Amino acid sequence: MKTLIVYYSLEGNTRMIAEKLAEKTGADLLEIRSVKKYPAKGPAKFIIGGKDAAFKVCPEIEKTDMNMKAYDAVVFGTPVWDGTIAPPLRSFMRDIIVKNPVVAAYACMAGKDPKKTFDVIKELACVDSLAAEVSFYSPAAGNDPDVDSKIDQLAAILQ
Numbered sequence: 225m226k227t228l229i230v231y232y233s234l235e236g237n238t239r240m241i242a243e244k245l246a247e248k249t250g251a252d253l254l255e256i257r258s259v260k261k262y263p264a265k266g267p268a269k270f271i272i273g274g275k276d277a278a279f280k281v282c283p284e285i286e287k288t289d290m291n292m293k294a295y296d297a298v299v300f301g302t303p304v305w306d307g308t309i310a311p312p313l314r315s316f317m318r319d320i321i322v323k324n325p326v327v328a329a330y331a332c333m334a335g336k337d338p339k340k341t342f343d344v345i346k347e348l349a350c351v352d353s354l355a356a357e358v359s360f361y362s363p364a365a366g367n368d369p370d371v372d373s374k375i376d377q378l379a380a381i382l383q
């Protein structure tokens with residue numbers, strides 16, 4: 225299945241999963257980048273990013289020219305920020321219409337239940353359900369022992 229993985233990553237976890245999934249499936253990658261970079265260190269990291277996530281801020285993102293219609297499947301990847309999707313991915317999803325037959329998502333997190341994050345992705349994609357909802361626990365730090373099986377789970381729906 226021709227697949228596009230659309231993701232935002234501040235610290236590399238979500239990018240790492242996107243790249244592993246692309247390697248396994250041959251999917252194309254689209255990394256969303258905010259024009260103004262979020263702080264990646266210190267208390268500002270949580271205060272600024274967390275506030276934007278909580279208030280559903282849609283920051284300006286770098287332009288992309290990907291033709292989403294060319295894909296059978298799209299997988300959205302996001303870190304969980306304040307229990308929801310990261311603002312740059314919200315910006316991207318706000319401005320697109322998802323018509324792909326298969327829509328799936330994954331989230332990288334350090335603790336909290338990602339259910340709300342997937343609910344927001346469904347809402348922004350205007351779909352009732354996702355073909356897969358997979359969460360990863362701090363994978364770049366090696367804290368998730370099930371990374372490979374979870375990647376397989378995602379890859380299985382993209383065949």
Ligand SMILES: Cc1cc2nc3c(=O)[nH]c(=O)nc-3n(C[C@H](O)[C@H](O)[C@H](O)COP(=O)(O)O)c2cc1C
Pocket residue numbers: 232233234235236237238239269270271272273274302303304305306307308332333334335336337361362363
């Ligand atoms: C602004 C901010 C808010 C966060 N909020 C949460 C949260 O609500 N729940 C959680 O489990 N992890 C939270 N985290 C941790 C990230 O979800 C986690 O470290 C994730 O793996 C980062 O992905 P990335 O490396 O792709 O940026 C937060 C991180 C940041 C920077």
